Amino acid sequence: MERPWWGALLLLVYTALILLPLAVAALSRPLTDHGFIYELGRSFGLIGLALLALQFLLSARLHWVERPFGLDLLFGYHKAMAVLAIALIALHPVLLVLGGAGWGLLARLDLSWRIWLGKFALLLLLIQVFASIFRPQLRLGFERWRLLHNQATVIFGLAFIHARYTGGDFQEQAMRTLWWVMLGIAALSYGYHKLIRPSLLRRRAYRVAEVKQETHNVWTLRLQPPPGRPPFTYRPGQFHFLTLWRGQRGLPVEEHPFTISSSPAQDSFASTIKESGDFTATIGHTRPGDLVSLQGPYGRFTYTLHPDHTHLVFIAGGIGITPFISMLRHMRDTQADIDILLIYANRTEADIVFRSELDQIAAGGHPRLKVTHVLSHADGQWKGETGYVDRGTIERVVTDDLPRRMYYVCGPPPMMTQVISALKNLGIPSHRIAYERFSL
Numbered sequence: 001m002e003r004p005w006w007g008a009l010l011l012l013v014y015t016a017l018i019l020l021p022l023a024v025a026a027l028s029r030p031l032t033d034h035g036f037i038y039e040l041g042r043s044f045g046l047i048g049l050a051l052l053a054l055q056f057l058l059s060a061r062l063h064w065v066e067r068p069f070g071l072d073l074l075f076g077y078h079k080a081m082a083v084l085a086i087a088l089i090a091l092h093p094v095l096l097v098l099g100g101a102g103w104g105l106l107a108r109l110d111l112s113w114r115i116w117l118g119k120f121a122l123l124l125l126l127i128q129v130f131a132s133i134f135r136p137q138l139r140l141g142f143e144r145w146r147l148l149h150n151q152a153t154v155i156f157g158l159a160f161i162h163a164r165y166t167g168g169d170f171q172e173q174a175m176r177t178l179w180w181v182m183l184g185i186a187a188l189s190y191g192y193h194k195l196i197r198p199s200l201l202r203r204r205a206y207r208v209a210e211v212k213q214e215t216h217n218v219w220t221l222r223l224q225p226p227p228g229r230p231p232f233t234y235r236p237g238q239f240h241f242l243t244l245w246r247g248q249r250g251l252p253v254e255e256h257p258f259t260i261s262s263s264p265a266q267d268s269f270a271s272t273i274k275e276s277g278d279f280t281a282t283i284g285h286t287r288p289g290d291l292v293s294l295q296g297p298y299g300r301f302t303y304t305l306h307p308d309h310t311h312l313v314f315i316a317g318g319i320g321i322t323p324f325i326s327m328l329r330h331m332r333d334t335q336a337d338i339d340i341l342l343i344y345a346n347r348t349e350a351d352i353v354f355r356s357e358l359d360q361i362a363a364g365g366h367p368r369l370k371v372t373h374v375l376s377h378a379d380g381q382w383k384g385e386t387g388y389v390d391r392g393t394i395e396r397v398v399t400d401d402l403p404r405r406m407y408y409v410c411g412p413p414p415m416m417t418q419v420i421s422a423l424k425n426l427g428i429p430s431h432r433i434a435y436e437r438f439s440l
């Protein structure tokens with residue numbers, strides 16, 4: 001059930017937790033011999049550490065945290081908070097120096113181990129945030145980046161020990177209690193996310209029931225829950241994280257996000273996957289009977305969250321069709337009275353996924369679906385739209401109600417950028433453009 005106030009409440013609690021160390025410091029030590037700048041430096045350290053502790057909560061993919069925002073927005077926030085934390089933590093010693101702690105804090109080598117621990121934590125944090133922001137430019141593979149990112153526990157541990165043994169804050173009982181609570185939140189979030197939940201999901205693993213080739217490089221895995229268990233409930237268009245346990249055949253065991261391409265109105269439960277990198281290149285080697293852990297559902301890219309909109313435009317590129325086929329199947333199964341124009345872009349005819357099923361749904365009348373295929377590398381026989389989806393394509397296809405429709409976009413990044421900017425140029429307000437990026 002959607003609770004519109006839940007997101008606002010979470011943000012409020014989050015902000016309160018970040019600022020709580022300052023309040024506790026002010027109440028437990030109201031009088032200070034230090035000046036404003038020194039106290040500001042101390043406060044930056046406290047807020048930075050609180051931000052770091054709560055990063056574990058933000059990234060643990062907890063449903064009650066994710067639901068109001070969607071995982072992409074939540075991870076975007078997690079990244080922004082990492083940058084804020086690093087800025088505050090880097091300024092923390094500088095302000096202490098400017099506030100009277102002495103330049104030796106920055107320049108001398110013969111400092112106590114506690115200070116060096118803090119400096120080392122800051123260096124590791126800088127490396128981690130830099131690697132996250134510039135991952136594409138550094139050509140850092142996702143799995144390597146994830147390995148590096150998992151060192152966040154070490155960074156937080158070092159920062160915590162530094163805070164525990166440096167300065168006077170831990171002398172106060174209230175502050176000590178607060179930091180143990182913060183440490184508890186971080187440890188519980190991390191432990192649940194990395195250890196407890198994966199082992200629970202492994203025990204409740206699904207089985208691959210069918211492996212179906214859709215096109216030359218796209219496969220659908222139909223998945224079956226363990227005996228006696230229904231598949232988890234989800235909205236059409238949502239995604240899950242999937243781990244295929246095929247290690248005994250020498251295939252990679254990695255966790256990846258994929259849309260659930262089936263309709264929640266049916267028992268069948270599936271994901272449709274394109275060969276696009278190291279892991280997905282092996283997807284065709286999956287066999288019926290293989291075990292698969294599923295974690296989800298996540299995401300807010302679904303028409304069911306916008307029930308007031310009955311005139312929609314779906315714009316899909318390549319494998320970006322998967323959330324749309326889930327929504328269209330669901331509309332067909334529930335006989336939804338919805339009008340949809342689907343613009344579906346591919347390189348060639350051979351790349352079009354679900355072509356005949358889309359035709360069948362269009363012929364069925366519920367939903368009222370019209371499909372326009374656009375090919376960027378069409379051969380001479382092709383009679384339809386060609387090139388890339390742009391403002392002109394949208395104007396040609398959406399001949400009625402263009403300004404009042406709700407738009408959904410999912411495809412490769414360059415296409416999404418072009419389409420979203422075309423929609424904005426056409427005067428479509430942001431709240432009527434929903435999009436899903438296939439990268440987190």
Ligand SMILES: Cc1cc2nc3c(=O)[nH]c(=O)nc-3n(C[C@H](O)[C@H](O)[C@H](O)COP(=O)(O)OP(=O)(O)OC[C@H]3O[C@@H](n4cnc5c(N)ncnc54)[C@H](O)[C@@H]3O)c2cc1C
Nearest residue numbers: 142255256257258259272273274277278279280322438439
């Ligand atoms: C919300 C969402 C829904 C998606 N739905 C589908 C779908 O229905 N069908 C489909 O074919 N693809 C889907 N993807 C894309 C799919 O996750 C990537 O293609 C796949 O993870 C690539 O892995 P690789 O090792 O084969 O390729 P690589 O070349 O290693 O990775 C290509 C890019 O995929 C992303 N990626 C890789 N591994 C992960 C990971 N473990 N977690 C998160 N991102 C990762 C990274 O941005 C990486 O740069 C979806 C992605 C997201 C975020």
